[in-house]
Amino acid sequence: MSHPVINVDLTAKARIRQVALELFALNGSDGTSMRAISSRAGVTVGLITHHFGTKAGLIQAVEDDLLDGIANAIAYQETDESVDGVVRKLDQRLLDHIDANPLVAAYLRRMMLIEGNGAGADLTERFTRMALRQIQDLRRRGIASTSRDAEDQVMQVMLVQLGQVLMQPFVDQIAGHLGQDPQRYQLSLRKTRTT
Amino acid sequence: MSHPVINVDLTAKARIRQVALELFALNGSDGTSMRAISSRAGVTVGLITHHFGTKAGLIQAVEDDLLDGIANAIAYQETDESVDGVVRKLDQRLLDHIDANPLVAAYLRRMMLIEGNGAGADLTERFTRMALRQIQDLRRRGIASTSRDAEDQVMQVMLVQLGQVLMQPFVDQIAGHLGQDPQRYQLSLRKTRTT
DNA sequence: TCACGCACTGTATATTTGTACAATATACCG
DNA sequence: CGGTATATTGTACAAATATACAGTGCGTGA
Incomplete structure (x- = not known):
């Protein structure tokens, strides 16, 4: 008010x-x-x-501002040296940034989950391309695993990490309606490759 | 057009x-x-x-119509006898019904995922209560497992089954932007109970 | 000092929206 | 057949909206 x-x-x-x-x-x-x-x-x-x-x-x-903020958050940083820990760090930095900016999470949720066809498609595409660019940058620096292709790594971080963040309010809401403690239930996503 | x-x-x-x-x-x-x-x-x-x-x-x-349709779809049917298969059948009937009515899925997606606070909260609550009622009905008939509490079963079907359906367009969209075959990637959700 | 560019205001306008309502057609029942 | 309820139309209206635009204040550099 x-x-x-x-x-x-x-x-x-x-x-x-x-x-x-x-x-x-x-x-x-x-x-x-x-x-x-x-x-x-x-x-x-x-x-x-x-x-x-x-x-x-x-x-x-x-949206420009929003994407810039995310790009900065997950950009290469001097402290990143070890090859294996860097992917985990990337995931963590994305989560930290979204955690610190709940409005960004809410906006992404609305646009990426719902307006998939239409207004949100553009943002989703820009987000995807940006993530791909960042991972390719890490690879060029030789500090991201090259055992899997970059597209696969992008799908991993977007679906598993981002997906969980986007879904969490849904979990909380249902748990609330059932009188359960939302903390007890966490959604874990994994992408299954049906080869 | x-x-x-x-x-x-x-x-x-x-x-x-x-x-x-x-x-x-x-x-x-x-x-x-x-x-x-x-x-x-x-x-x-x-x-x-x-x-x-x-x-x-x-x-x-x-929304009344939509919820009625779902309630009918997952209601007890005479062909349900075996105790262990009936939960799988319940899941399957929910998926079949949503598969056959993509508009229902789209509406639920918009309301439950986005408008969680506000207009969609009501629908989510009604949906949750309806699912709980149906499962309790099956339990009263003795054909749903009573080893777990009903609330747990509702969370299971709503998060795992419904959640996957609601998220799938998101997966497809990203896969499309990465030039990957959406069919190869499927999201599998599981709820982890952090006791 | 003065002129120019920029931040900012307030008003006007055409369009779209939800709702209300009176008028008309249609079906149904005695 | 007559009449009454229901289905359906068309119009009217007030509120809200995005946009356009003419104007005002103000700082800054020449």
């Missing part, structure tokens, strides 16, 4: 993006009006169109 | 419900206007309000 929760440390443009991500993740981009964004960000609607042109432009900007 | 694909065998009321489910599953209930429904169903907007009162009433009716 505390609507004008605005972070004055950010520029108006950044604040708009931040609020937009929040509302998009919560209610979808279709379900959030520019007026709702402007009101929560403490600006006028006109400023949004000034900075981002159109609503589609704002969505684009939000 | 063949918009007026109307099934004249159905009453207008049933046709409205059918078209509504289709559009709701595809674009969400917020994303589909009553005019879009009326146009595809070959009726006027007024008729929808006449039959269902309001848009919320239509959504309610669509």
